[in-house]
Amino acid sequence: MMVIVAAVLTIVCVLTMMYLTLMERKLVGRIQDRIGPNRVGPYGLLQPIADAIKMLTKEDITPRAAHRIIYNLAPVVIIPTAFLTFAFVPFGRGMVAADLNVAFLFILGFSSASTISILMAGWSSHNKYSLLGAMRGVAQMVSYEIPLILSALSVILIASSLSLNDIVLAQGGYWFILGQPLAFIIFLISGTAELNRSPFDLPEAESEILAGYHTEYSGLKFGVFYIAEYVATFAMSATATTLFLGGWQGPLLPSWFWFFAKTLIMIFIFMWMRGTLPRLRVDQLMSLAWKFMVPLALANLLMTAILLPLVHENPYLELIALIGGTLVVAAGAIFVATRYARRPGTSSALVPGEGVVAGQ
Amino acid sequence: MNVQLLTNALAGLQPTHLVFLVIAAVTIIGAIGVVSARSVFASALFLILSFVGVSGIYILLGAGFLAAVQIIIYVGAISVLILFAVMLTRNMGTETRSQFNRQAGISLGLCLLLAVFLSLAAGGIEWPISTDQLPANQVIALGQQLLSAQFVVPFEVASIFLLTALIGALFIARE
Numbered sequence: 001m002m003v004i005v006a007a008v009l010t011i012v013c014v015l016t017m018m019y020l021t022l023m024e025r026k027l028v029g030r031i032q033d034r035i036g037p038n039r040v041g042p043y044g045l046l047q048p049i050a051d052a053i054k055m056l057t058k059e060d061i062t063p064r065a066a067h068r069i070i071y072n073l074a075p076v077v078i079i080p081t082a083f084l085t086f087a088f089v090p091f092g093r094g095m096v097a098a099d100l101n102v103a104f105l106f107i108l109g110f111s112s113a114s115t116i117s118i119l120m121a122g123w124s125s126h127n128k129y130s131l132l133g134a135m136r137g138v139a140q141m142v143s144y145e146i147p148l149i150l151s152a153l154s155v156i157l158i159a160s161s162l163s164l165n166d167i168v169l170a171q172g173g174y175w176f177i178l179g180q181p182l183a184f185i186i187f188l189i190s191g192t193a194e195l196n197r198s199p200f201d202l203p204e205a206e207s208e209i210l211a212g213y214h215t216e217y218s219g220l221k222f223g224v225f226y227i228a229e230y231v232a233t234f235a236m237s238a239t240a241t242t243l244f245l246g247g248w249q250g251p252l253l254p255s256w257f258w259f260f261a262k263t264l265i266m267i268f269i270f271m272w273m274r275g276t277l278p279r280l281r282v283d284q285l286m287s288l289a290w291k292f293m294v295p296l297a298l299a300n301l302l303m304t305a306i307l308l309p310l311v312h313e314n315p316y317l318e319l320i321a322l323i324g325g326t327l328v329v330a331a332g333a334i335f336v337a338t339r340y341a342r343r344p345g346t347s348s349a350l351v352p353g354e355g356v357v358a359g360q
Numbered sequence: 361m362n363v364q365l366l367t368n369a370l371a372g373l374q375p376t377h378l379v380f381l382v383i384a385a386v387t388i389i390g391a392i393g394v395v396s397a398r399s400v401f402a403s404a405l406f407l408i409l410s411f412v413g414v415s416g417i418y419i420l421l422g423a424g425f426l427a428a429v430q431i432i433i434y435v436g437a438i439s440v441l442i443l444f445a446v447m448l449t450r451n452m453g454t455e456t457r458s459q460f461n462r463q464a465g466i467s468l469g470l471c472l473l474l475a476v477f478l479s480l481a482a483g484g485i486e487w488p489i490s491t492d493q494l495p496a497n498q499v500i501a502l503g504q505q506l507l508s509a510q511f512v513v514p515f516e517v518a519s520i521f522l523l524t525a526l527i528g529a530l531f532i533a534r535e
Contacts (some may be wrong), residue, residue: 031472070405101497105428112436116408123401131447138440145436162499 005097018048024230024271031275055223063126063216070124075217075224078117078324079111082228085235090165092248092256104156107239108149113230118213121225125216128351135214136282139151139198143289144193144200149182150297154304155243164239170248173315177247179322182300182330184244188269191236193285195229198274202282222326237266272333294335299329310351316353318347380420380515387413400446408439425498 022044037044041132062071067118078303088103090096100106115138122134156162159170160180173191174305202212214225241247250258280288303325311318390413393406411434418427495501506515 067399067401098423102428102499103423105425105432109428109431109436112432115436115440116405116443119440119447120405123443123447135444138444142437143439187520357393 002097003275010116013083013086013231013234016234017227018052018231020234020267021051021226022047022269025273027268027271028275031272052223055220056224058219060219060221061216065126066216067124067126067332069121071216072221073125074117074121075221076181076199077120078114078225078228081114082231082235084241088188089238089242090168090247090253091259095248095256098166099163099165101161101166103164104152104162104167107164107235108145108152110146111232111236112142114228121217122213125213127216130213130215136202137213140196140202140282140285140289141194142322143286144190144293147289147293147297148190148194150294150301151180151186152239152308154180154183154242154297154301157301157304157308158322164242164247165327168242168249169244170249171249174319175244175246175249179319180244180326181323182296182326183304185245186297186300190293192270192273193238194291195232195236195270197229197233197270199277199279200253200285202279202285229346233267233270234263237263237270240266272324287344296329296333297337299332300326372385376420380417383416384440387417396459398458400449401443404439404442404446407433407442410441411435422494423498425502 009239022037025047026044029036037047040046040050062068065147075287085107085148087097088100088107090099096103118134118137122130122137125131155167155176158176159167160213161167161170219224238259245262245266247262248255248259250261265301304322307321307325308318311321368474387410390406390410394403394410397403397406411430415427415430415435418424418430505511
């Protein structure tokens with residue numbers, strides 16, 4: 001039985017990743033007022049296969065000064081960290097491979113473990129741009145884990161469980177995005193930064209730092225990093241769907257259909273942000289994480305923790321109380337942000353980029 | 361050590377024991393690699409392997425929460441700290457030399473002797489086995505214990521320690 005589940009998951013995974021790459025290119029193309037790939041097959045549908053063949057047939061170069069074993073191990077290490085989240089996410093009613101009651105912690109652990117692979121790749125390439133890209137990337141990922149966890153924690157408080165299945169079942173009354181919109185926005189932004197996607201993709205920006213930590217990788221090894229990024233995007237979208245959009249809950253149609261539809265909407269939002277927003281500088285994004293996201297996520301958590309014991313019995317009262325609390329926290333955040341921003345001469349705490357560089 | 365003891369042991373072998381052997385082997389290989397690897401970066405990576413092995417042992421003991429937290433904290437945060445420290449140290453990339461010297465043979469013999477004596481000593485003790493049941497939901501039980509009168513003060517003091525460390529790090533970094 002488990003073998004069939006594993007086989008289905010693998011096939012679903014591989015197909016989804018292939019067509020996510022195509023979706024990204026066509027979507028970003030349309031945002032940029034051009035059609036995406038449309039030559040290979042009808043509407044470009046065979047493009048991912050062409051990409052795969054291209055990557056497999058490229059020359060596999062290893063730099064002479066690279067630490068050979070670590071260089072070859074880095075793509076190997078990133079694969080489990082990206083793919084293992086699929087074991088914990090509930091794809092439908094009763095369709096979860098491992099229904100642990102600490103499932104969410106494992107997902108978090110695997111996304112933290114991907115930083116090791118990036119450091120390995122950057123270090124072993126023996127290339128200063130790779131090392132710099134890797135260190136920036138890891139600093140960014142580690143910083144944005146905190147708002148990610150804190151925003152998810154607010155949802156876990158309401159659901160009273162770390163098990164993803166329980167969290168989905170707890171959204172039978174209302175989806176958590178309605179009760180925790182601020183947490184959703186923080187999760188979205190932190191998730192984008194965790195995935196090193198635009199607008200937070202300075203560590204791997206093509207025009208800025210060559211290609212960051214995977215500069216020296218070619219052929220199949222680069223393909224593995226590329227695939228792992230898309231798998232992680234799908235995993236992050238699936239987690240966001242489970243935590244905020246009600247997982248597989250939905251009327252009439254089968255539960256897995258709702259799950260994939262909602263996950264696709266989340267992926268669409270990630271790709272939409274990539275095509276639309278300009279890239280942040282590394283000090284801007286670190287400043288955003290520590291000076292804005294963390295206090296905001298903490299305030300949201302505080303608000304939820306204070307309100308929840310008072311209103312937990314009644315779902316309608318809970319929803320209204322949480323929305324009211326969110327408005328208060330958002331108003332406070334806007335007040336603080338506008339008060340401390342853009343005034344020359346003040347020691348600006350919140351303006352990204354000012355006063356962050358050492359020496360003030 | 362007679363044949364009967366060995367066959368008894370093999371007869372009682374269960375899949376869990378095999379899994380334990382594999383995970384224990386991974387942990388020990390990681391530990392040996394830390395002290396004998398040629399480059400410091402490789403030592404750090406072996407340490408990460410060791411941490412993952414320990415997480416596996418926690419899973420075998422039924423402590424799922426602890427296993428997940430081990431991965432998050434040790435592999436995700438402390439290892440990253442160690443790797444950054446290695447990468448930011450000058451000349452770490454070119455330092456590759458053997459960690460063994462001429463006394464390697466004698467010390468190996470002495471260590472094996474010590475291991476045999478410790479095993480005999482530890483094997484001869486009657487270790488008391490707890491008859492407490494594992495709580496049905498570990499996370500809830502853990503939360504209740506952490507905020508109970510017994511552990512709440514150390515818990516809060518630990519948070520203040522972490523805050524102090526964070527502020528201290530920021531202060532040093534600003535210099």
